Amino acid sequence: MEKKMIEFLPGFNCGRCGFGSCAEFAEVIQTKSESIDLCPFLTQERFTSNKIEIERLATSRLNGCQKKIVGVIDSYEADIILDPLKGEISCREVLMPMALVELRIGEVIEYRPLGCPIVHYGKVIKIDHLLVTVHLIGPCRRRESETKFTPVGCCMVIAFEGRYHGRNIKVGETVRFLPKHCMMQKVHSGVVVKIEDENILIEGIDLKVWQPPVVHAIK
Known part of the structure; x- marks a missing residue:
């Protein structure tokens, strides 16, 4: 804009x-x-x-x-919604598995993000040392087929990458965001480290989201 x-x-x-x-x-x-x-x-x-x-x-x-962006499970208000990058099926999640596993590009993994009760299924699209970038393909889509997967256990979600819409934000700002593919529709928080047009990279991901303080007028 x-x-x-x-x-x-x-x-x-x-x-x-x-x-x-x-x-x-x-x-x-x-x-x-x-x-x-x-x-x-x-x-x-x-x-x-x-x-x-x-x-x-x-x-x-x-x-x-x-128009407010509100998470379903906790009713927290988000600053932005995160959509997939153009031509992709979900936002990108950058993971750090807590167990040492050897993975390959194109492999489907089963994992649970730290702090999330839902098991995820993702297709590996990038590997950078200990960090693994995936597209989400389940659980719903995985159940519709007989895709083989590799269990990797609990993972820390390091970053999200996608296209955003909502209020105007800046690099370095801590934001509350709602990943469009999130199965619980839960608001996340993180720090904006890169913006290129409508594409954004958010790191320091946390599922603990603090609401802005309520300011009471002095009578």
Whole structure:
């Protein structure tokens, strides 16, 4: 969304809006449509159509953020939903098995993520030393066939990778997210370490999710 708004800004990077560049200004007006008037050029007649388009994009962004993303099992509110990368069947999970096992690309493994009561089945797509990256294929899909699998026991989930949608987030931020393939529809938490367009990598995964503190008004 930010890139689209930048296309309609004057692009002078003059700083008269109070921000260092048009790119920084675009990031602000994604969530605060009233900030559009901070740009003195958008009030000029030659930029009228630009301002209208920016207002439309900002309104669309705000409307999209109004819908809450809530986990089913614990009713926690998430910041984003995590979808599979384009052309893939599920979000990528990066695992660290707690037992030493020799695996191969394409092999199906049976494992239980630490802290999760449900046994998972994943197809190995990458191996990097002790870390194993998988696509989820079960349990439901595995039961529909007679796919052979290798049991690896309990695993720590190190990272998730996929496409996200929800509120605007930044690298280094701790976020609450809902993996679309999660069978319990439980909100997870982790730290954003990489964002490229709509693709995101989240590490430091935890199933313990702390709700934001409730701020009571002082009477």
